[in-house]
Amino acid sequence: MENFTAGIEKITGIIWGLPMMLLLLGGGIFLTIRLGFxxxxxxxHIMRQTFGKIFSKPDSSEGSLTPFQAATSALASTVGAANIIGVPVAIAFGGPGAIFWMWVVSLIGMAAKYSEVVLGVKYREKNEEGEWVGGPMYYIxxxxxxxxxxxxxxxxxMIEVIASTMVQSNSLATTIQGAFNVHPAVTGGIVMVLIGVVVYGGITRIGKITEKFIPFMVGVYIIGxxxxxxANASMIPSVFAMIFEYAFTPISAAGGFAGAGVAAAIRWGLARGVYSNESGMGTAPIAHATAKIDHPAKQGFWGVFEVVVDTLIICTMTAIVILSSGAWTEVAPAQASxxxxxxxxxxxxxxxxxxxMSVALFMFVLSTVIVIIYYGEKQAEYLFGTAFSKFMRLVYIAAIFVGAIGGLQLIWQFxxxxxxxxxxxxxxxxxxxxxxxxxxxxxYFQRVYKKKHTVVEADYKKAQK
Known part of the structure; x- marks a missing residue:
């Protein structure tokens, strides 16, 4: 069994090394150039159409969720434990300079996130129950x-969601057991019931929950x-100096930090940027395809919004906390989390x-599992119809409990x-x-954007007269 696990880990290491990095980063660069940066x-303009429209009514009745609800539903699967754990790991092995490269790849990844959301909306369709569905399976x-x-x-x-649900549930149950001495079976049972209540309400209930839950969750974390x-305000200038300096020069060992070269900074920064917001992974368009929107590009802007919130705000905040407090030199890389x-x-x-942190992890995992179960259901629906998707919903909910108690760990390896x-x-x-x-x-930019700005300019000139 150990040899089998070692073999799987070796294959995983190869796939998620240079090949996957080139695919995701190269794809983002190509799309950035193709779309004219x-x-x-x-x-x-994109920020005005997203942050500035959070409380606005949707443009069209063609859809199940408001644009903001669709965005928070997609964010629910990306904003999570990785924001708290992934960034420290990147700094532990790549140094402060890794954050610079995280920013770079995230800015490039916006093009991929935007593209998949645009295509998700363009090729969406109504299912047997009259709901809008879409995603990579439809545009492919x-x-x-x-x-x-x-x-x-x-x-x-569809299969990946089973493994992912188990891993998320086990991570949560283990943390809760360590912090509050609650048996994993109890945690698994409670989470299973909570998530079951939400997912059985469909995407409409998921949207209503996430539009309140995600801003609250993110807000509390940012305030803290x-x-x-x-408290460490005097260190902020040196924090940014380190981020930019060590993105291009090696950094020596300090305390528990073992030191890192430029190659390590680039590698870990790119990995964190690529994985943190799921740009190009194909999950976000499944949620965005349900949005009430009158132009695909407008919903695509919400994909850019997600990258800004997830990586440029939350991950950056995590990095500043770690670097300004000195925790990155006090904690050994093995305990980076x-x-x-x-x-x-x-x-x-x-x-x-x-x-x-235990409560935050509980909230993050809860929101993530709710949304990925919906993603899994839509794959089952595309392949075998709505009846089978409801069966898979039961499978996913059961996987929460199985994962919590550490069952079927062989599946996790894949x-x-x-x-x-x-x-x-x-x-x-x-x-x-x-x-x-x-x-x-x-x-969009030649017809909608230009028309709007022409009207504004005309109104301004008229006012000046």
Whole structure:
């Protein structure tokens, strides 16, 4: 069994090394160039259309969720434990300079996230129950005519959600047991009931929950982190100096930090940027396809919004907390996941910091599992119809309990391989459908954007007279 596990880990290491990095990063660079660097040229406009429209009514009745609900539903699967654990690991092995490269790849990844959301909306359709459904399986099938590849994507993601649900549930149950001495079976049972109540309400209930839950969850984490940053305010200038300096020069060992070269900073920064917001992974368009929107590009902007919130705000806040507090030199790389707790403990004390991180993990995992179960259901629906999707819902809910008590761990070993099998078809589809994304983008900026700005300019001139 050990040899089998070692073999799987070796295969996973190869796939998720240079090949996957080149695919995701290379795809993002190609789409950024193909779309004329739109995420930089029109960034203020994109922010006005997202942050500025959070409380606005939807443009169209064609959809199940508001644009913001669709975005928070997609964010629910990306904003989570990785924001608290992934960033410290990147700093532990790549140094402060890794954060610079995380920013770079996230800015590039906006093009991939935007593209898949645009295609998800363009190729969506109504299912047997009159709900809007979409995602990579639909644009691979209808946009490229590659039905076997679409089915392959759907099947791989449908199975991947089982493994992912188990891993998330086990991580949560283990943490709760350590912090509050609650048996994993109890945690698994409670989480199973809570999630079951939400997912049986369908995407409409999920949207209503996430639009309140995600802002609250993110807000509490940012406020707590700001308290740590303010307590270490004198260190902020040196933090940013380190991030930029060590992105291009090696850094020596300091305390528990073993030192890192430029190559390590690039590798770990790129990995954190690529994985933190799921750009190009194909999951976000499944949620965004349900949005009430009158132009695909408008919903695509919410994909950019997700990258800003997940990586440029939350991950950056985590990095500043760790670097300004000095936790990155106090904690050994093997315990990197504890860095945020150590940093918080300096301000709030060990008990409050430890309890908060346990509760935060509980909230993060809860939101993530709710949304990925919906993703899995939609794959089952695409392959075998709505009746089978309801059966898979039961399978996913049962997997929560099984994972919590540590069952079927053999399936967990295949998680990263299954995820790779999901990503490859999606990125290929984005590259082959780049012309359609370009046309939709041009249509928006030449027709909607220019018209709006022409009217505003005319009104301004009229007012001046």
């Amino acid at each position: 739109f995420q930089f040229r029109y960034f203020p 099938d209808k946009g490229l005519g590659w039905k076997p590849l679409a089915a392959f994507f759907a099947f791989a993601l 982190s700001l308290a740590v940053v303010i 504890n860095m945020v707790t150590v940093a918080w403990a300096e301000v709030f004390g060990d008990n409050i910091a430890g309890s908060f 998680l990263d391989i299954l995820l790779a099998l999901v990503i490859i078809p999606n990125v290929l589809a984005l590259l082959f459908l780049n012309k359609e994304v370009k046309e939709i983008t041009n249509d």
